[in-house]
Amino acid sequence: MRSIFFSLMAYPDLPEPDERHSTWVDPSPSWWNSEVANRAYNSYLNELEYADAMGYAGIGINEHHNCAYVMSPSPNIWASSLARRTQNAAICVLGNTLVNYPSPIRVAEEFAQLDTISGGRLIAGMVPGTTMDTAYSYSVNPSTLRQRYLEAVELIKKAWTADKPFEFNGRFSQYRYVNPWPKPLQDPHPPIWMPAGGSKETWELAARLEHVYAHLTFGSLQSIEKINAGYWDMMREMGREPNPFSCASVRFVFVADDMRMAEELYAAPVDYFIKRVLKWNPRFTYAPGYLSEATVRMGMQSAMAESAKKAAGEKKDDAAKGVAHAELGSGKEGFHSLLEQGVIVAGSPEECTERLTEFCTRFNVGNLVLCNTIGNMSEEVARYNTRMFAEKVMPNLKGLFENAWEHRWWPTPQTDPVPLQNLETAGTEPAAKLNPVGVR
């Protein structure tokens, strides 16, 4: 089992929401305070570096646009800093929104550069992207998204592995010379993960391309169950082995000595996250053509089944709608409601271990993407949670699946990380001892 410390980087000082409150596509520019953002960005980087020092297998960041909920339009900038400031953890960029880059070659170059600087620690996430990020923030035609994504993946893989410059005549881009420098350090290239939602096409694509399916949306266990079942059904249908390491799932995990203390420490930042951060206008969720007709039909059928159930007097499946629209109480009441629905995991190390072991086993998930920091949580509490998880929970999960399955999607770094220079002594050697040339 691989544990990845994942930082969402939410804006930590959002106002009390009114009816028009929206944190994605159209959050109010007036909320931005550059001093708050300066501190938040540096503090989030501190937490990621700390997680590396605490022994997490990976540290992760992602990409969103026009977004107060994830202030991270350029994850490669974080990855670049982390490549230098950390030594061991895999750097999980989850991922680059391929269709947003003017040329997929740019992604091939930046990922190769990151892989090389970090000594082969890169996980190259390639995300098809939400419509908020692509269609509405970057004006990419939503009807062409999937085709553009596929073409970009094909081009990047070929650019990483070709042994000579080549021509590329794609539907959306044409090149006379594809020949990015640098090449990735990992051979043949960094593992590719595909952060995505739960549609038939996504499962089919992840299974066919043999990428890790990283399901990074937040929801109740009930909603995750549906999505996971969809993925594993598709894997079986396509004759792929049920290797748990081909699947990653996100979990909010808050560890303390006991549940009472977990509530004291974490209820307030969770409340902030749910009430102020995780609020956007649903009209931006599905731009025309983003969902295939098969997925639209699947949605309509389940909506019809839902209303039939309702007509028959059965309880409405609120949990399945996911956390963004779930009706929750506030403060501690909301905290417990999220716990019950399985949206968050919290409590003593034993409780967290049990919940997470059950989660990973039940859903066959070999990569846990952990949100140990959330909303407006203070850096000191985030650090406490990180240490608690790393010392008292992570060791209990570590062995899960490791003997039964090979992890074929984890970076293979160089054995010795390149040491950082000693700034105290650098440049003090006598000139007579210096070699004029060197291969560094």
Place this chain on the structure above:
Amino acid sequence: MTAAGASLEAGSVDVGGEPCRVLAKGTGEPVGYLGGLKGVPTWLPFLDELARSRRVVVPSLPGFPGGAPTAFRDLDDQLDWIGATLDLLEGAGLAGCDLIASSFSGMLAADLAALAPGFVRRLVLIAPWGLYDTSDPGTDYFAKTEDEQAALLASDPARVEAALKAPAGMDEMDWAIETFHRTNEAAARVSWPFGDRGLRKRLHRITVPTLVVWGEDDRVLPASYAKRFEAGISGPTSTVTMPGCAHDCAVDAPEQTADHVLRFLAGG
């Protein structure tokens, strides 16, 4: 003769390897009609009005109700769409004929008239897309719900309902896909995000007589755009603003709109 007496004919034209439906009614000089944001899911009273004195030919654009349900996803840019529209109109026998185009398809028709001289005889544009000025913005139509979109089409809800009503025996889910999901995707595919594909640079090439019709209460694209079209087109151009009408005048006021159109087409 009256339209009520004429029968509705249905045929099809192959565009990109898939059939596009072509409906026709009436006799006389043919006139083509390209529907707006929802295409032509059902035959409209407006078309009956035209069919009283003309042969009305209504081809379905790829991706719109009746038109190439998957092949439209092979059309990537404006040039692809113009090519497909030429194939469609030519196949429907409309080359060199009068053409009426509404809303987003007005953008395609204007480009055709600009780029293929002689292909269109007289041109009627009903609240056409194709120009966009951020200081005079339209609504974000594609971010609207199904009900909101329907309400934007015309002022009279009963007429909208009739225009979008599923034919008897039609599967509800198929109909929702055909008139909402697929249609939106097709419209978005050619016009994302607000239908400016550089038409302003080609508008001067339209030299045929042109009528621009705009609903005074249009909330999709304001009626003020009529002046921009009138100013840009080189051919003799007139504008009619329809009081009480929203984006699709043909739905809101079939008789009056048809009356204006027929008089214009007759050269009056």
